[in-house]
Amino acid sequence: MATPIGNLNDITERAKTTLTEVDMIACEDTRHTGKLLHHLGIQNKLIAVHDHNERDKIDWIASCLEKGQSIALVSDAGTPLISDPGYPLVSGLRERGMKVQPVPGVSAIITALSGAGLPTDRFTFEGFLAHKSGAKRERLETLIQETRTMVFYESKHRILDTLKVMAEVFGADRKASVARELTKTFETYYSGNLAEITEEISADHQQQKGEFVVMITGNPEPDSAGAVDSEKLFKLLLKELPPKKAAAVISDLTGENKKELYQRALEIQGKL
Structure with a gap:
């Protein structure tokens, strides 16, 4: 079930009803979800299900469902499984023939693309890149011929390094857009080419804080650019x-x- 990525008022009516009516809520961080429930005036049982324990929780959650209980799965923000925990659990429950019903809502990918002003008829989501510059570069080089708009997530700790490597791989003049702190008080979009965006973010340390979605237009000439001699x-x-x-x-x-x-x-x- 999707939950707000920043602005808590983005919660859907269906999500509020679901959080109220289920027998328990499986969440990435009980403290984080507890704050959301407090804002909504909802009291319910919370259990921690995250990257480090969800495989161990599959059998237990399956047994609860077999007894007729209902469980909502949420991550800290956005939609579970989309660069968030949940895949092993949902996959395991599906393999057991159990019903998994999505409750849609906010997703940072779609939110960012809707305000970026880049082509959105076709896009590819690449999630988070490797932390180290070498591995990051290797992955980006495999995307040189990609014609679709590319979407990446990045943290404040690596945003500048990532943008610099992207400019080197795709070219400093490649058109892009970077969204920061979506739906929050300091939501910001940076638009232009990779060189311009990198310079703008580099110039102000305050602009290097928060969570980032990086969107880059695809290769306009895939047959020639990046070809190997x-x-x-x-x-x-x-x-x-x-x-x-x-x-x-x-x-x-x-x-x-x-x-x-x-x-x-x-x-x-x-x-x-």
């Missing part, structure tokens, strides 16, 4: 690697046939 790459790799290994690396990058690449590597090596 295999012969040039071969010449670089063959200085350090044997032909077979160099062919394997380029095959992973381009999807070309490894045997054909190996023959080409031998030809190029003979010219060096």
